[in-house]
């Protein structure tokens with residue numbers, strides 16, 4: 001009874017906030033990426049792939065928050081084995097820049113795969129010291145790599161992870177995923193408020209990524225949660241808290 005009352009109260013509060021059109025970070029709960037896109041508010045851009053979206057959060061992403069350290073640890077640990085890395089959802093090379101002080105990047109051929117607007121911005125902002133950084137907007141064009149890094153990509157990716165990995169020229173030995181947003185129930189797509197745009201944001205069923213890695217023939221050798229990032233969809237708090245996760249997976253030999 002108490003649980004039902006709590007659910008009803010959360011539901012009513014969320015819909016009240018939606019009705020008031022509060023300027024919340026996450027709005028709506030949709031069944032698919034396309035349904036979310038169809039519900040973007042008039043006057044806002046839909047999705048990530050726009051020139052005016054490329055500066056959003058760029059400075060923050062170029063920092064090394066605590067939740068990046070498991071990824072840094074594994075990159076450092078695997079360094080002798082890594083000569084080439086594909087950074088899917090790598091933005092303008094934000095993690096290449098952020099990790100520069102910690103890794104010998106001159107020894108890693110670092111290829112960012114991202115959407116066309118981000119690739120264009122990344123190429124335009126390349127610095128003289130970015131000697132080993134390059135960009136592709138089709139993952140098929142990236143040469144075979146030792147590592148696939150997808151940090152912060154999964155909430156935005158509008159295709160199954162299995163399909164993305166199978167589009168690579170060859171399966172990488174390691175896959176490093178960070179900021180995979182999960183929930184216990186079915187996958188939902190909400191809209192993230194970027195100010196100038198609303199961007200579909202997947203909160204995936206917790207089993208989805210482990211199942212994809214299993215299908216691809218990978219063993220998960222490390223995983224973690226990022227408790228400080230947990231949040232609810234403000235207009236749908238009854239759907240529960242989203243849990244952020246990271247995984248390191250190794251191709252079965």
Ligand SMILES: C[S@@+](CC[C@H](N)C(=O)[O-])C[C@H]1O[C@@H](n2cnc3c(N)ncnc32)[C@H](O)[C@@H]1O
Pocket residue numbers: 048049061088089090091092094095113114115118150151152153156157158
């Ligand atoms: C939040 S940023 C992550 C940036 C950085 N990797 C990090 O961890 O902070 C998400 C990135 O995913 C990219 N992205 C979204 N959908 C994508 C897709 N279908 N294919 C490739 N990149 C995509 C966005 O353009 C954006 O650069």
